[in-house]
Amino acid sequence: MRKLLFFMAIVIGTSIQAQKGEFNVGVNAGLPVGDISDAYSFTLGAEANYLFDVADKFKAGPSVAFINFFGKEQEVFGLSLGSIGDAQFLPIAAAARYEASDKFSIGADIGYGVGISQGNEGGFYYRPVVSY
Template sequence: MKKLLLVAVFALIGFGVQAQDGFKIGVNAQLPVGDAADVYSFGLSLDLVYMFEVSESFDAGITTGFSNAFLKSEFKDFGDPAQFIPIAAAARFKATEDFSIGADLGYALGINDGNDGGFYYRPIVGYDISEMAQLTLSYSGISVKDADFTFSTINLGVLFSL
């Protein structure tokens, strides 16, 4: 399964290199909320996105990346950081010239031991701060497989067009 994931990630990166007009890369600071906030203090994530223009105001595409949530100090002896690789379909609607709303839906692969991943969803809003950069605010939820637990974060990031 992990070999398949690596092939998919490199294929996405390679595809983006061939047609960079829709390729984007982003970084996010994450604040765990809900049950995740009991165990994790903060997180960092990387986004790789390729968007296709469907119409003047609507884009669709694919996204992947890497997310790492750090354990609170009192839990460091009991486990590992939560690590996920989301693979999702992405949709964005351009509400105004600088403001967009959208969502990512897919599956987040769990990377660390005992983490099976789960259904991934991420509503997102973006504000263009320049022609090449967008400030993003999003909520990420991962309904962890075989557990009564949703790993949730509020994310603030920047997305760069390449």
């Protein structure tokens, strides 16, 4: 019985592999589009994620970021109404990446953007990703 348990422990121990992941950090910039571009001029952000190999050329894992939308000066008929304050978000998301080649990948982050700035409730977060 001891030999059988010892043999099973060796077989199980050698077949278990730890999933190795890849830690990534990045900085990004963007231009707001649509209605939000009336109030904000550009965005800057930073992201960190930890991606696991799920399948050949496909990775997935958790992601967290910080994004700042820079407010614009508001004018009506040439009169200044003041500026809109910056808006900050803390997106917490699931990230997925598909490596189309050694240097090119596409993917998306989907999750919830926690509103940090005053009056900002946050909401659904989606970010398409193309990297080279």
